[in-house]
Amino acid sequence: MDEKAFYGLDPYHVTLATAGAAIILAYWLPRYFSNREPAASALLIGLGMAGFALIPGLPDVVDPRTSPRFWELTSEMAVIIALFGAGIKIDCVTNLERWKPTIRLLVIAMPLTIAAIALLGWAAAGLTVAGAVLLGAVLAPTDPVLVGDIQVGPPTEGGEHPVRFALTAEAGLNDGLAFPFVYLGLLLGATGIPSAGEWLQWLALDVVYRIAVGALGGIAVGWLLSRFLFAMPRGNPLAKTGSAVLALAGVLFSYGITELVEGYGFIACFAAGATLRRVEQDHEFHGRLHAFNESIEHGLTAILLVLVGGLFPVLVGELSWTTALIAAALIFVIRPAAGMLALLGTGMKGRDRLVVAAYGVRGIGSIYYLGYAAAHIEFDNEGELWAIVTLAILLSAVVHGLTAGAAVERAETEEDTGHGALPF
Structure with a gap:
């Protein structure tokens, strides 16, 4: 046997070992130094960055400029599992007044954020209009x-504070609702200036049809899944088995079948989880479904965040002060300002509005969208786009990860005591 080959370091195996070590350390180190639950997101990225930087040649394994399909598929799985889980979590969806902040975040804050980032990217960073x-x-x-720690609690737990509800519902729906604008970027990249017919097709297909099919498909799958879990066969339904792997099956089926008919699978996963939750909504099986779903979500997320850290040694050369400014502006200015504007008139207290507006966490969903776009069309400035997105995720993980939990807990405490409302 060739001794050199026998002792050779396979980059794939080194990647696995590095990711595993980083995850263990990220969850162990905070407990060694404090008694608080770890803010693991930033540590996972940081340890991934350090591990991949110290091992020669390893970053090439995860370079998104040459392997965007890897990032698309791995992040896709994490997102759809999280969306289904978010739908299962929500105890009450029938109170329309509670949905008012979420609706405003979706129809006002998100378009404003897209427009502001696009303008800044085009005017300040010199990106193409499509990019x-x-x-x-x-x-x-x-x-x-990544917003999981500030969402509502597990099923049947109750006590869904308006801040947690707004962030949970927004995160559950806005991934799917951002997709039309991703398709718009692809259209601009392919055609330059779309014709009137192309604009009409984008509006009819990518906005109206895909959103409607995503919502209706998710509701239908959630209802069908509920029949198998709780009603059929009579007297011996699957819910009695305790087999929580059905949560993963529900995710895969709702996403896959909706995408097959050209609907937005992201919307379908959230809608399926929320619909399933409405049937026998106090049944303990929902808790088991959620726990199993959450375990898979946390595992995939940890691996992806370590790999995101590994992108920095690859992409740091793509960053400039201008492009870095875009990521910082999003976290510290654009999202908070758009959120505060959108939430005017919702009846939320000033501090609650500030928390919801400020804690629009950026993460794995952004990786998926960019991986999807890069796998379908070649963009100018693609390396810069990856660098901006990666930096935005790092900033969000540090800023939001270290402060969001305490901010939401304080908002809940102040509501209980009646103190701390801001005068706007």
């Missing part, structure tokens, strides 16, 4: 994966 629109669409959604 700027794509960047806006990629960075606009609140991430359903």
